[in-house]
Amino acid sequence: MELNLKGKTAFVTGASRGIGASIKRTLEECGANVIAPTRSEMDLLSKESIKKYFDKNNNLKVDIFIHCAGINLLAGIQEISDEIIENVFQVNVYSAIQILKYLSSDMVEKKNGKVVLVSSLYSIVSRERRIAYSASKNALTGFMKSVAIELGKDNILINSIAPGYVMTEMTKKNLSEEEIKNIENSIPTGRFQTEEDIASLVAFLCSDYNQSITGQLIAVDGGFTCK
Ligand SMILES: NC(=O)c1ccc[n+]([C@@H]2O[C@H](COP(=O)([O-])OP(=O)(O)OC[C@H]3O[C@@H](n4cnc5c(N)ncnc54)[C@H](OP(=O)(O)O)[C@@H]3O)[C@@H](O)[C@H]2O)c1
Structure with a gap:
C-alpha cells in the first residue's frame, strides 16, 4: 500500500534538520507540496515573528499542519528560570x-484537514531536569484533545506522536554516551527510533487511510513507555 498525498499542501515547522x-x-515522497519556513523566515521564539509571517502570507491554504519544532532546555527545580520556562513553552x-x-x-x-503535533515520550514518562520540556509536551496533549473535540465536526483530525529516543542533535546535546547506552539497553525492541519511524506514522495519519483517528497521543518508542 502506497500512501498518496498528491495534491495536498503541508505546512511543517522544524524541518531544517532531525525528525x-x-x-x-x-x-514529499508521498507527493505532497511542503511549505517549511526556516527560523529566519519565522522564528517560533517570537510571537511577533509568527504574526509577521502570516501577515505576509495571509492567503496560505494548507491541508496538513505538522508542528515538529521543539527545544529542550534542561533545568532542575532550583535552577529553572522564567526565561527557560517561557522559551520552551x-x-x-x-x-x-x-x-x-x-x-x-x-x-x-473546506471541511478537511489533518494536524500532527510532535510531542515526546516525556509527555508519558519523564526524567530529572526535564521540567519545562515535560510540562510543555503535556500541555500540547491538552491543546490537541480540545481541538479534536472542537473541529471533529469539520472533518479536521488532530493527533500527537510521542517519539521515543531518536539520535538527533537534541539527543546528543542532552544525554551522555553512558546514558545513551543505558537507555538503549532498556528499550524492549533494543534500539533507538529512527527519524523515519516517526515520519512514516506522520504520513499515515495525514493520508486518506486515516478517517477516524483523532485526539490521540501515539507513542513510537519501541515499547519504552510500557515499563
Ligand atoms: N530526538 C529525540 O529523541 C526526540 C524524542 C522525543 C520527541 N522529540 C521531539 O521531536 C521534535 C524534533 O526534535 P529533533 O530531535 O529533530 O530536534 P533537533 O534536531 O534539535 O531539531 C529541532 C528543530 O526545531 C527547530 N527550531 C527550534 N527552535 C526554533 C525556533 N525558535 N524557530 C524555528 N525553528 C526552531 C530547529 O530549527 P533550527 O535548525 O533553525 O534550529 C530544528 O529544525 C521536537 O519537538 C522534539 O521535542 C525528539
Missing part, C-alpha cells in the same frame, strides 16, 4: 496554537 527534515522528505506549545489559529480557518471552510 522534521525526515517528515518533510517523507511527505513558546516554541513547543504556544507557537503551535498560534499557527493552527491561522491555518484552521481555511481547513474549516
